Amino acid sequence: MSPTTSGALPAIEATRLRKAYGDLVALHTTDLTIEAGSSVALIGHNGSGKSTFLRMAAALLEPTKGEIEIAGWPVGSLEARATTSFLPDDPVLYDDLSVREHVEYVSRLHGGDGWDGYAESVVERLSLTDRVDDLPSRFSRGLRQKTSIVLGLVRPFSLLLVDEPFVGLDAGGRNAMLELLDEVHTDGAAVVVATHEPAFVERVDRCIALRDGEVIFDGMAKASDVLSLVGA
Numbered sequence: 023m024s025p026t027t028s029g030a031l032p033a034i035e036a037t038r039l040r041k042a043y044g045d046l047v048a049l050h051t052t053d054l055t056i057e058a059g060s061s062v063a064l065i066g067h068n069g070s071g072k073s074t075f076l077r078m079a080a081a082l083l084e085p086t087k088g089e090i091e092i093a094g095w096p097v098g099s100l101e102a103r104a105t106t107s108f109l110p111d112d113p114v115l116y117d118d119l120s121v122r123e124h125v126e127y128v129s130r131l132h133g134g135d136g137w138d139g140y141a142e143s144v145v146e147r148l149s150l151t152d153r154v155d156d157l158p159s160r161f162s163r164g165l166r167q168k169t170s171i172v173l174g175l176v177r178p179f180s181l182l183l184v185d186e187p188f189v190g191l192d193a194g195g196r197n198a199m200l201e202l203l204d205e206v207h208t209d210g211a212a213v214v215v216a217t218h219e220p221a222f223v224e225r226v227d228r229c230i231a232l233r234d235g236e237v238i239f240d241g242m243a244k245a246s247d248v249l250s251l252v253g254a
Contacts, residue, residue, distance in 0.1 A: 031094040033058045033181045033212035034079055039088035041074050041235075048074040050235045051088065056214060056228075058093065058180065061207045063223045063243075064216040066232035067252050072216035073111065075232070076183045079214075080108035092181060104132070107179035111186040111216075113170035117159040121150060121169055124158065125176055132177035141176045147198045148172065163190035171199060175206070182206055184215045200225065218252075220245040 034056040041049040049071040056062055064072045077083035079090055081098035092102035119127065125145075126136045145151055148168040153161070158169040167190045174182065184203070188196050204225065207213045215222065223229045223243045231239035231251040239251050 030058060032056060032091070033060065033093060034214070035091040035094075036075075036079075037089050039075075039078065039090060040086050041071075041078060041083065042086045047235050049078075049232075052237060054230070054237065056212060058212055059207075059210050060212050060228060061203075061226040062212075062214045062228045062230060063226045064214060064230050064232065065218070065223065065248055065252055066216075069234075070232040070252075071235040072232055073185050074235075076108070076185050076214065076216055079181075080106060080183050082108070105179060106181045106183060107174045107177055109170055109174040109182070109184045109187060111189065113158075113166045115158045115166060115169060117157070119157070120155050121145070121158055121172070122154045124169065124173055128173045129176045134177055141172065144172050144175055144202065147202070148195055149198075164192060164195060167191055168195055171202070175202065180211050182211050182213045184213070184217075186216055186218070188217065188219055220248040223248060 032055045036052060036054040038051050038053060039049065040051045064075065066072050074083065078085050079092065079097065081103060090097040093105045095101040095105065115124065122137055125141050129136045129141065145154060148171060150168055150172065153165065158166055161169065171187065187199055191199060203213055203215065224245055229239065229241065229243035230237060243251065
């Protein structure tokens with residue numbers, strides 16, 4: 023499905039954003055703007071704040087302080103939710119729905135056409151065609167991840183947030199995921215991907231590195247830069 027468009031307003035506008043759990047600060051006070059239609063890699067070691075930022079932008083986590091706007095709308099509003107598709111690092115799937123039924127439900131919930139030609143093509147590219155009538159609750163980690171990818175793409179969006187999409191994927195699935203992310207970006211959506219994949223930073227417009235909840239780098243990077251940016 024082609025992404026929706028939202029004009030020239032930033033895809034994400036975070037102002038003095040902060041998240042803390044008691045004395046533990048997951049994300050220090052941060053101002054961050056991600057432009058509409060841009061592609062961004064979020065890199066950093068586990069606990070650096072990548073997932074925290076994505077989950078707040080997806081309205082799944084409440085900021086301790088600060089605010090976020092999605093395409094000009096307050097995060098969590100109906101308009102912001104309609105704009106945003108989020109692929110979590112741990113797929114959330116129903117126990118009693120097949121892959122096909124998941125697609126039908128998610129697509130129609132967001133005003134889509136259900137199981138259509140685009141959904142079928144994504145399923146085929148991710149090598150799930152033979153499993154569309156099976157329950158993903160019984161799948162391996164990699165197959166569950168592929169199912170989650172399909173569900174994230176079959177609904178309208180202008181902002182795609184993806185948390186560690188390559189975990190559990192085989193080589194074919196990884197390559198298909200890279201191609202799909204490129205296509206979504208080419209079609210006009212803003213794409214923000216939290217990843218440990220060094221090579222991915224060379225496919226995007228911008229790399230943002232986090233360390234211990236703080237932005238330590240913001241710009242273009244090469245795969246060889248990732249180790250020094252991420253740190254031990």
